[in-house]
Amino acid sequence: GENVEQHPSTLSVQEGDSAVIKCTYSDSASNYFPWYKQELGKGPQLIIDIRSNVGEKKDQRIAVTLNKTAKHFSLHITETQPEDSAVYFCAAKPPGYSTLTFGKGTMLLVSP
């Protein structure tokens, strides 16, 4: 089955800095890669996703890049703000009727 590795497990940055979280996946058939943000006391919420026919996707201050050859994808957050502080999960899914496999999560702390 699919295996997703996520690094780092914790990341501390100053407000205004950029943050990068990286994930690798094992199943070359996977074609859907979402990122979820989990705030304290809440369930994970989708913030951005990318499909394998695209190399990069951007939504305001967040972007995701995908390298299919190397089987890794990354989340980039620019101009970080304290409200970006949360746990972030990457995930991968093969095509068809299959399940998401999640990374172990990254706790991002943005200090004012």
Next chain:
Amino acid sequence: EAQVTQNPRYLITVTGKKLTVTCSQNMNHEYMSWYRQDPGLGLRQIYYSMNVEVTDKGDVPEGYKVSRKEKRNFPLILESPSPNQTSLYFCASRGLAGGQEYFGPGTRLTVT
């Protein structure tokens, strides 16, 4: 409003006392899933269901049961809870072919 609801949100129980955590979604999604979240282990899938009367084991199904008698509901049953099932549980749903997975707010279970 599209949402996944779970009840109860918090539960403290004793070893061996059967309990059920309910999950309901209002988006007519075919796919529903249960995860548990533990520190350092991320989100691990317990059971999932592709449609009514169709359920499958995830990565950590031992000690849990599920049923899917109606499309909107997917209860998680712990027949004889043990302390190692103390965890934060999330229900999620999405359309069968893929796309965003919507998470409930979580149920924090403590088994003493």
